[in-house]
Amino acid sequence: MLGEACTTHHIDVTDEQMNLFVSDLMGHMTLREKIGQLNLPSGGDITTGTVKNGKLSEMIRKQEIGGFFNVKGIDKIYELQRLAVEESRLKIPLLVGADVIHGYETIFPIPLALSCSWDTLAVEKMARISAIEASADGINWTFSPMVDICRDARWGRIAEGSGEDPYLGSLMAKAYVRGYQGKNLQQNDEILSCVKHFALYGASESGRDYNTVDMSRLRMYNEYLAPYKAAVDAGVGSVMSSFNIVDGIPATANKWLLSDLLRKEWGFKGLLVTDYNSIAEMSSHGIAPLKEASVRSLQAGTDMDMVSFGFLNTLEESLQSGEVTEEQINTACRRVLEVKYKLGLFDNPYKYCDTLRASKQLYTTEHRSIARSIASETFVLLKNEKSLLPISAKGKIALIGPMANARNNMCGMWSMMCNPSKHRTLLEGMRSAIGNKGEVLYAKGSNIFYDENREKTATGMRPLDRGDNQTLLKEALQTADRADVIVAALGECSEMSGESASRTTLEIPDAQRDLLKALVKTGKPVVLLLFTGRPLVLTEEAVNIPSILNVWFGGSEAGDAIADVLFGKVNPSGKLTTSFPRSVGQLPLYYNSHNTSRPDPDKNVFNRYTSNYLEDSNEPLYPFGYGLSYTHFQYDNMVLSSNVLKKGEKLTVSVIVTNKGNYDGCEVVQLYLHDIYADVVRPVKELKDFKRIFLKKGESREVRFVITEEDLKFYNSNLQYIYETGDFEVMVGTNSRDIQSKTFFAE
Template identity: 40%
Template sequence: MTQKRAARGAGTRIGRRALLAGSAQAALLGMLPVAARAASAQIDDLIARMTIAEKAGQLSCFNDEIRPVGAVFNPVVDPRGADAMLADIRAGRVGMLFNGYGVAGARQAQQAALRSRLGIPLVFAADVIHGCRTIFPIPLAEAAAFDPDLSERAARAVAEEASAGGLHWTFAPVVDVARDQRWGRVAEGAGEDVLLNRQLAAARVRGLQGPDLRRPDGLLATPKHFAGYSAVRGGMEYAAVDMSVAELRETYLPPFAAGFGAGALATIASFTDFGGIPATANRWLLTDMLRGELGFGGVCVSDYDADRELIAHGVAADEADAARLAILAGVDVSMQSGLYNRHLPGLVASGRVPMARVDEAVRRVLALKDALGLFDDPFRSLDAATEKKRTATPAIRTLAREVATRSIVLLRNREGLLPLPRKGRRIALIGPFGADRANLNGPWSFAGDAKDGIDLASGIRALLADPAAFVVEAGSGIHEPLPGGIARAVAAAKAADVVLLAIGEAGDMSGEGNSRVEITMPAAQQALAEAVAMTGRPVVVLLRHGRALALEGAVRDAPALLCTWFLGEQTGAAVADILFGVREPTGRLPVSFPLATGQQPWSYDRRGTGRPAPDADPVAPGRSHWRDAPDRALFPFGSGQGYTRFTLADLQVPPRLASDEVLQVRVAVTNAGARRGEAFVRADIHDRVASRTRPVRQMKAHARVTLDPGERRIVTLAIPHAELALVAADGQWRVEPGAFDLWVGAGGEELHSQFDAV
């Protein structure tokens, strides 16, 4: 063993909780959730008085059939109707309802709960993923803003609206790090980077829960899905997951720890198996890791019908066996299956499940209700006047537009094609999404109404000085050609000075259950793009999508290319603001766009290989690449540009970083263009020699700075010593001493340096 390797083996050991929570914020894990604190006398008294059937009822969560929303999110399981549900509530067989909306129905249900023998209030939950009544951009789009403060503000606004509609709890945020764009639920999270996922997990939890969960506008957050859910084989929803424990700790657990550290009191177990044992039955995952290693003291909920699905997984013999496995693994609440109601009394009576384990779960649920203030005020968040006052307000719609604008990513802008002038150009908006409202919101839009959305045509027309110089033509359907559609589109393009091509995915092509074998453009839209490009008119592609796509042909090569995601109800206004330069494009990719679908899974921070291909010859024989493509992305993580350009100079990096220090990286940023703009400055590192192979590079800090033309400013990026840690070969978190590469980039400019950690 070399002296350097020996020294690395004896590096600075760092506690797992501290590392997972995230360096400077590690102390947050000392603030254990309320549910982990000593139970109140009231809760002890209730548990002592409860029958086993009433305990099972508190551990049972059901779809709200008293106030259903129009959207259907899950398969129909055990429907019962409103009257039967109210009877079950009065009998103490229901602890919580989910995916209902509206104060009037919630008050009716809560009154039924208070008439039960013990009068324990219900808690009302929902999948409020990116807006309640007012729909914001999908979380992946919002992640493109790289702005935790913006995400926190958005989450706070969503919580205020959702709680006004009679909700206490949301099954969000999704904190699954997603490296395979075939997986549909990429849309619901923050992309492929661990640091960004950590930052946004904490920000969204803080925003949803607010300063005090007992306030009427506090909305309980639920980081999900625990854990490794996004690493499914082949990107297939609900498929198997296998990974090393080191990969779990380094990549998939840190965002959960950040969310728990910010105060989240609940989590949802993954649908998938993990290492051959379904998460819902996986005691190592839900007890040893979640509660032991992460110190989580809150409530763990099964996903929808996931405990019954243990039978289909092949690990449970029948429903009673599935309920036994789930409760013993650490699932406190059964969602929708009804298994706990039907089988926990018998399992306890037979001795197959200890009463102490049931009591532990009940205590957590009751403590959660206490944390929400429901024992003091069962009708908190159930006020009709507040519902009317705080729903779809001008303020929340203004914020939704700001978030949408900040989410847009400009990937290419040859010869300054954008921004467009508001007069003097004939513009053709071509594509199935030009005048479309049905697909603005994307997946999981909960109580949103598509008719409230601003389509692209309306948003663009509102900013034009001469709307008569603007024509809209679909050209094709989303999946199928339209009779004569391409001919009409080509004629419209030829009569225009510039073409806006609005193409991409339908709203139901992303989200849960929407994995794709090929993440390319639907064939009908690709044919439309090729025909329009052949006219020779300059084309601005406006992509609508919930994942990174493998772009081809005329779409890939378009002179201007914008990622416009699923931006919610303010889509048209936000896109128009960017197109005409009312706002500068400031978004950056939170996921890498591949050269081809076959590269998946892929991420910018992939681990190195013993045979890397040289940059000058990425398909060099005998080196790491595919036969027909290099090992790189078309547009990697962090890609994006604005309407000006920036230069970097005078990079200053301290030569050594001690264990009690923060690396202060300084760089001079200059706006070298003619427009005011915002620079996105990012620092990546690489550990040169380690006991385990390391990512080729990994983001460790980022900052934004707004500069006028010609303005120069020093930007400081802070990297705490703990951010250099890895799970070493012996399974322990530590910073191994030695040399690190460091890159600082902004808008295509990049400078390199190095430093030593001690």
């Protein structure tokens, strides 16, 4: 992916009118005003008193900020923008940012769940709706998408990305950018996208947030950088640097990363902003105090300083001492102004302040319907013994678990703009779906954790009411005793994943685990609805629970969407984009790994002197690409159009897929490649293409893939993007484990 040519979606930064306008404006700006454009404070942190008289307002009047974020409400934003264009000297409009991660007021599934749809059109639609709603409420800049590759489920921010694969992650990155930015940023419902975190943040050591990252350039180019570049190629208007170090230097001040790679090699010409306070935090890294850190960040290519005030408070002095140049300040200022020009803010500063839109385009019936439909595509059926699911919408169903009636936990992390009071709980969704045909009984069953303090830490801003542990369990068993089938709504609460939510253990929390065991002992059939923002360790559950449906955190419409799948109105079609481990000791874990010098020849027999573990298999519990359906898809033998891929030509791979079950459904047919011998060690398999197809029961379809030289390319030991002649293995299947394969020779 890193070697592909840039697309035509770029905003034309050579536009002569823009250059003339910005140059003329900068000719009238003082040094202080230029540096002010590089300052991005959090409005939520420094707004005091009324909007008109707060600290933020005074900074706007003095033109000491280029924008702000963390202010919600069209009226507040309108007033702040009015101050900028009516009460400041040069009337320069403001950028207004927000973390619109998976929806604004209509909340969609968390990004990791969205990736499990393998539906880039759905993700683009989600981003489009998010942009419509955010822009209707005054926002013109979103700090999304997060495209960090993550292979360690202990890292809480795995929930914000698209999983472990660079190819799929790249397609998702482009979909987000297209959705947010639209065609050319000229419409008032198109907003600036910011890809983050550049770079490598998802590889934090031990899965601990803000931690060290260290890897070779070869691994960067082949395994981690592709989604960032895909976003750049899609024309993303801004990039956010990451907290972590790269080659021993914090990304915010890493000249090779920000200037040599991002700007020179990839051709990015947009706005580069820091992450929250990352310039000031370079002191904690042991790199430099604020003044020197600000110098190093500007010299590296950073344009905008988020909340540390390092640029605003130190660059004038650094200019006088010769540590930075006026040209460097001008370059950064120009990029901020260019983004405002591209957004059309100079033509119409109130472009995103239409109060009529705010009253009509937030949390609409249409948006909610789309969110419900997309959510149902993201659920992953992990197990379905004896076709327990879907359950009949009749009789008595016991819904038990702390997530069953947790209204404020359905949306997951990064959903500050949602209003949970408007959302249905799972209990309400199931009761609405079943109507008068049956009865849904309810018991909370347990707390999240036995320990109150541990639960308080885990639930954060979205706490749940606690009860007595023994009383809750007793009520659960009494409720289960009256039911025909038990649905257990368990797992993580919403704040247990996301930023600063790293975990050392990945099992379902203790109180819920014991509840589940007690429910199984009743002898009633049990369906586990798993709420989670990351892969969990489910080794016991995989053995003892008949059916497991992973519903992630499905957003504001999760209650109804889960009911749709639970009762069979929708056939689940999600496929995992992260490997589920057997134990935390396997992490980091990912399907596209390298063979060692002693790979395990027999996965079912222990061989001490191979690369393995004493206690368990190397294999994941549920592999990348895995996901069941209520129906069964049969793959006939794959066929290659030739056993030789001639130079400059194509090779076709085809397979017949048949829906052999009793339900219509979607299947994601996946194609993988393996370069058998190469200049550097290549992964055992790499996703190169997939097709998401819908088949009615009994229907067959030929699925065709085309392989070209581009699919064979990689970065060699000299970081040249090439392919080598030789043998390749091509694999097709329903997931990365259950595949059929053939070989071909590439000339």
